Amino acid sequence: MEEPTTPTGHQAPRADAGPGTAVHHAHDAERTRARLANFWGSPRHGTSYGLELLRAMVSSVTAQDLTHDQTVYCRGLCESNAAAYRTSDVWVAPHTMGQRIAAHPFLSGRGITAGNLEDLAPARDGFVYFPTPLHLFDCQPLYGLAWHMAGTGDDLTTDVETITATRHLLPLLAAHTKLPGTPYCPNGMATLHRNVLNGYSNPDTFGAPGPATILALLLTFWDLRLPAPAPDETDIPQTADEYIVTVLQHIVPGSKKTGRSGKNKRGSRAPAKRPIRIIREPAHMPGPSDPAGSTAAVPARRWKDDTLRWEVRAKSQNRCPNPHQHRAIIEAGGTCPPVKVPVRAHRNGPKGRDTDPRRTVRIVPDRRDRDA
Structure with a gap:
């Protein structure tokens, strides 16, 4: 599903790209991926926002500042996270995914056997965007979940991040940490290496779940990514669980541009595009008008079911x-x-929906402001 473009290379307007549509969510997911890559990799006065936030996370757990060796390790972790985001596969979760994750047995407190993560993972580097945020326990609502894998076999290291809205962290960290001016920001991280699980950030300060819960979230998403067939439909072939929407690759303002110099007009290239995977709503999930336990197809969603809030x-x-x-x-x-x-x-x-950052209603300003 290719995005139409104008002769100048800019994306042409689409009738199905309004708020609440799959194309709209795909653009939001791509924009978030690019901003998170810039968050971890772009320096600000020699230090990236990611390193400052990671330093605050570690300090909230140990109550001590980073040593020289820890700073070198965290700097390398930021660079690897940025590189992984640039090549990540991106998914857009359906609206029911949050409820299904919260009710999954992996999050019930029972022991989890991770097994071989390389066989379970749908991609070595991935990011899932939740248009309807995931509310779990007393944590901040989660708008995304990302994982990055380095190495293989016994030396495999898996980093998992939870993403929340930056506005939720501002009252808690504004006095201690400089946060980026982006809608979403990491608030928790867990690292699994040789069956040893380490966690970054204090849940009371950053509102992120503990490292065991973060790992359980990752495994739960991997388990629920494929819709399970209904009990009485095991012999019926299932439809594709996801489809791909191709969007223009988002370029963060201030980042380095790729391609040849603008002086050579013949060197201009077509804008880069990225495939975004849209997970379908499970067909076996009963709709709001269906009786409990019904296996009928979910009725078409109404426009207000996908309406976002606006400021x-x-x-x-x-x-x-x-x-x-x-x-x-x-x-x-x-x-x-x-x-x-x-x-x-x-x-x-x-209530309970995400806020559309591109839709803002401005009240008529005060007359004194207009005359100024």
């Missing part, structure tokens, strides 16, 4: 002073001069 920024708005009698006053020949009413910043839309 309404303060300041004031012109409103009628007599809203209930307005029509009667106008029909009687009167007038209702509008009055300026202060409006607080708030969010509209269904």
Whole structure:
């Protein structure tokens, strides 16, 4: 499924790319992947945001600053994470994935046998984006989960990251750590090497689950990525569990551009594209109108099921002073001069949904601001 482009190489507008659609989520997932790669790899005054955050994570656990050897290790970890994000396979989870993950037996507290992760993993480097965030225990809502593998066999090292909204971390870390101005930011990390599991970040400070739970989240997603057949439909071939949407590769402002110099017009190349894997909603999941245990197909989702929240920024708005009698006053020949009413910043839309960063309602500014 190729993205149409204009003769200049820019993406052409699409009718199915609005908020809540698969194409919209694919663009959000690609944008998040690129920003996280830039977060771990791009230096800021010689130090990347990722290294600063990793230093704060380790300090929150050990109550001590990094030693020289630990700094060298964390710097290499940031570079490997950035390289993995640049080549990661990207998935977009369905809206029901969060509920299914939270109810999975792997997260019930029982022991888990990881087995050979190289055989279980759908890709050595991967990132899954949750359009509907995953709410687990008392942790911050999770908008993504990423894993990176290095080495093989007995020397295999697997790093797992949990991603949350940056706005959730700002009140906790603004005074100690410089966070990037991106919508999403890592808040927890676990590393598994030779059956030894290490965790970074204090759950009370960063709102991330513990290392064992992070590993269980990863294994749960790998287990649920393929929809299981219904009990009475084991002999019926299942449809494809995912399909691919191809989007333009997102370029983070300020990052190095690839390709030849702009002076050589003949050296211009077509913009890079990335395949984003969209996981289908399981066909055996009962819909809201189906009786419990029904194996009927899920009805088509309504537009409001995919509606995201949007921000309404303060300041004031012109409103009628007599809203209930307005029509009667106008029909009687009167007038209702509008009055300026202060409006607080708030969010509209269904509660519990993600906020669409590209949709913002700005209230009419104060007259003093307009005259300034």
